[in-house]
Amino acid sequence: MLASTSRTAMNDEGRHSVSFDVHRVREDFPILKRRIRGRPLVYLDSAASAQKPKAVLDAMQVAQETIYANVHRGVHTLSQEATDAFEAAREKLRAFINAASADEIIFVRGATEGINLVAATYGRKFLSAGDEIILSELEHHSNIVPWQLLQAEKGIVIKVAPIDDDGNFLLPAFEELLSPRTRLVAVTHVSNALGTVTPVRAIIEAAHRAGAKVLLDGCQAVPHMAVDMQALDVDFYAFSGHKMYGPTGIGVLYGKKELLATMPPYQGGGEMISTVTFAKSTFKEPPHRFEAGTPAIVEAIGLGAAADYLTALGREAVRAHEQALLAYASQRLSALPGLQIVGRAAEKAAIVSFVMEGVHAHDIGTILDRAGIAVRAGHHCAQPLMERLGLAATARASFGLYNTMEDVDALADALKIVREIFA
Amino acid sequence: MLDELRELYQEVILDHGRSPRNFRRLAEPARHAHGQNPMCGDTLDVYLKIGADGTIEDVAFEGKGCAISMASASLMTETLKGRQITEAERMFDAFHRLCTEESFDAATAGVDEDALERLQVLAGVRAFPVRVKCATLAWHTMKAAIEGGAAVTTE
Numbered sequence: 191m192l193a194s195t196s197r198t199a200m201n202d203e204g205r206h207s208v209s210f211d212v213h214r215v216r217e218d219f220p221i222l223k224r225r226i227r228g229r230p231l232v233y234l235d236s237a238a239s240a241q242k243p244k245a246v247l248d249a250m251q252v253a254q255e256t257i258y259a260n261v262h263r264g265v266h267t268l269s270q271e272a273t274d275a276f277e278a279a280r281e282k283l284r285a286f287i288n289a290a291s292a293d294e295i296i297f298v299r300g301a302t303e304g305i306n307l308v309a310a311t312y313g314r315k316f317l318s319a320g321d322e323i324i325l326s327e328l329e330h331h332s333n334i335v336p337w338q339l340l341q342a343e344k345g346i347v348i349k350v351a352p353i354d355d356d357g358n359f360l361l362p363a364f365e366e367l368l369s370p371r372t373r374l375v376a377v378t379h380v381s382n383a384l385g386t387v388t389p390v391r392a393i394i395e396a397a398h399r400a401g402a403k404v405l406l407d408g409c410q411a412v413p414h415m416a417v418d419m420q421a422l423d424v425d426f427y428a429f430s431g432h433k434m435y436g437p438t439g440i441g442v443l444y445g446k447k448e449l450l451a452t453m454p455p456y457q458g459g460g461e462m463i464s465t466v467t468f469a470k471s472t473f474k475e476p477p478h479r480f481e482a483g484t485p486a487i488v489e490a491i492g493l494g495a496a497a498d499y500l501t502a503l504g505r506e507a508v509r510a511h512e513q514a515l516l517a518y519a520s521q522r523l524s525a526l527p528g529l530q531i532v533g534r535a536a537e538k539a540a541i542v543s544f545v546m547e548g549v550h551a552h553d554i555g556t557i558l559d560r561a562g563i564a565v566r567a568g569h570h571c572a573q574p575l576m577e578r579l580g581l582a583a584t585a586r587a588s589f590g591l592y593n594t595m596e597d598v599d600a601l602a603d604a605l606k607i608v609r610e611i612f613a
Numbered sequence: 614m615l616d617e618l619r620e621l622y623q624e625v626i627l628d629h630g631r632s633p634r635n636f637r638r639l640a641e642p643a644r645h646a647h648g649q650n651p652m653c654g655d656t657l658d659v660y661l662k663i664g665a666d667g668t669i670e671d672v673a674f675e676g677k678g679c680a681i682s683m684a685s686a687s688l689m690t691e692t693l694k695g696r697q698i699t700e701a702e703r704m705f706d707a708f709h710r711l712c713t714e715e716s717f718d719a720a721t722a723g724v725d726e727d728a729l730e731r732l733q734v735l736a737g738v739r740a741f742p743v744r745v746k747c748a749t750l751a752w753h754t755m756k757a758a759i760e761g762g763a764a765v766t767t768e
């Protein structure tokens with residue numbers, strides 16, 4: 191077995207950080223002490239939702255116990271403190287993805303709402319019949335369906351960039367789809383089903399050369415790697431808090447300031463207006479224009495704490511640890527007879543999808559659960575991708591910063607039991 | 614751990630899962646319904662040929678799914694052939710109870726006890742609540758086919 195700490199790694203600033211001590215890190219996550227059916231929990235479903243460190247849980251509780259009130263509306267002290275904490279969280283998220291301005295950080299419920307927001311505002315205003323958008327075969331339903339709704343309304347054309355059988359995004363084929371009618375490219379940064387990291391820089395450059403804007407679905411990227419809005423030069427970037435060790439009900443839509451400024455509101459209500467009369471209302475500047483109603487105040491504060499937590503651990507240290515897990519898991523699992531890893535892209539995040547000969551993914555999931563191991567089995571909200579691969583379902587082990595080499599061993603051992611039962 | 618799993622994945626189930634019986638489609642004018650479990654993507658088509666007197670003359674299915682759903686569909690077709698549709702509907706209720714009620718007693722179900730006895734192999738799903746839907750998908754689809762419904766989902 192491999193050592194379960196990854197070696198000294200460089201942190202984001204390029205300084206050497208102390209080696210990533212996963213067993214120390216696990217202490218930060220109270221739920222990891224749980225036992226499932228008498229066995230220690232082996233949580234390999236972080237791509238569906240990640241567990242929360244105490245720093246996040248505490249930040250939320252403390253906020254509610256000490257500074258809680260509605261934001262942006264009171265003259266009283268608590269409201270001011272709550273507003274400060276909420277806006278401080280926005281600044282933390284700005285720094286976390288290196289956006290140029292905190293005004294480019296829109297708090298939304300999650301990636302799903304972020305993408306719907308772009309479709310409903312930017313899409314409705316700037317796309318018309320015959321305009322083209324390009325998605326990829328890797329997409330989660332949440333980056334497909336909003337565009338189909340827009341298609342039904344506007345008559346836009348949806349093109350789909352292909353992948354190869356290993357799950358690699360095919361850049362040349364994508365470039366051929368670009369046309370003078372292409373208005374928007376909406377693709378995932380990391381595939382939730384296969385782990386593929388897409389060549390986002392090249393995608394963005396090519397799209398921009400063709401005069402198209404780019405939206406990246408960063409849901410599965412932000413937990414695993416540092417992302418930099420300014421370096422990427424991406425136009426929109428959406429992600430969910432709960433997959434990066436933050437709370438549910440909160441996420442971020444990043445949008446370039448000059449683009450956001452041209453976009454109409456998403457929903458109408460309080461918080462987003464400057465003046466309201468029955469004749470006409472005027473709207474605030476971004477980001478508040480897009481945040482109608484009382485926001486998820488406590489959740490935003492929790493998400494800020496999650497960003498701090500990841501930054502303090504060192505994004506590069508986390509990445510190196512997870513890459514070591516990925517390499518070890520790929521090696522152990524591919525050595526099992528009858529098991530086939532689905533998704534062998536050149537660059538991957540720590541997600542391993544697999545199928546076993548003669549055993550349905552659902553049955554794998556049930557048997558692993560009895561061993562205390564949580565994996566996801568199914569189509570991973572990516573039915574077109576499953577169809578492309580000719581599969582009905584896969585089992586998926588997705589790793590987080592708290593997973594260990596022992597977790598990988600537990601998975602491999604339990605998969606042997608699956609084999610025995612289905613022998 | 615293994616005991617409960619062996620109870621769920623009994624040899625009969627593995628056998629029917631691997632080589633399902635009556636795995637084919639029936640030509641028109643058979644009754645047909647499509648069932649699916651959106652959570653896991655399992656899909657099933659059930660076909661029934663019903664005689665003028667209400668007898669199920671033939672019953673078959675096609676589909677993709679886990680061992681439990683395939684075995685359950687396969688066993689269902691074997692169980693229902695030759696029965697009256699009214700009895701099939703009563704068996705639907707009895708089977709549902711068998712999959713969910715710990716204290717279920719086949720003798721009180723008002724259906725052919727021997728037939729129910731054969732379905733007893735699926736009672737292991739009781740210990741796996743999320744898998745009950747897998748076991749009942751075929752039965753829901755069968756019921757929809759009898760009632761003339763075109764599609765059914767178990768969510």
Ligand SMILES: Cc1ncc(COP(=O)(O)O)c(C=O)c1O
Nearest residue numbers: 300301302330332382407409430
């Ligand atoms: C790649 C990807 N995009 C979008 C989503 C949707 O995220 P949420 O359900 O948090 O809005 C998910 C999560 O399921 C995902 O993995």
